[in-house]
Amino acid sequence: MKKLRLKELESRLQQVDGFEKPKLLLEQYPTRPHIAGTDMAFLKTALEMARTAVYSLHKSSTREHVQKKAxxxxxxxxxxxxxxxxxxxxxxxxKKKSVDIEVDLIRFSF
Known part of the structure; x- marks a missing residue:
């Protein structure tokens, strides 16, 4: 197995053109959650690529918005x-070392 440098690995992971319908798609949107709409844009892309379902974590406080979009x-x-x-x-x-937040594990399917 060939070892990859981080930059090479990142580059390869960003090249998803060769995959028409991947069986598993993992995404982590690269921006902070306060940039409105970024999570939904990534979710929509994942849904366009998925065959059967997409699993995603969302803050529980945004559940109604996520349900509305779905x-x-x-x-x-x-x-x-x-x-x-x-x-x-x-x-x-x-100010705090960590913050405990409520999240929903959501399954989106067709």
Whole structure:
């Protein structure tokens, strides 16, 4: 097995043109959640690529919005689990070492 440098691996992972309908698609949108609509844009792309379902984590406080978007796209949505996620501090100005947030594990299907 060939070892890849991080930049080469990132480059290869971004080249998904060769996959018409992948069996598994993992995405992590590269921006902070406060940039409106980014998570939904990535979700829509995942739904366009998926064969049967997409699993995604979303803050529980946004559940109604996510459900509204799924209905708009005519996608079935099931909240599989309500979880708590320990989000570690990312920046020096964060006052707490971590924050416990509520998230939903959601299955989107066709």
């Amino acid at each position: 209905a708009e796209w005519k996608i079935k949505i099931d909240v599989i689990a309500e979880l708590r996620y320990d989000l570690p501090a990312s920046y020096k100005f964060h």
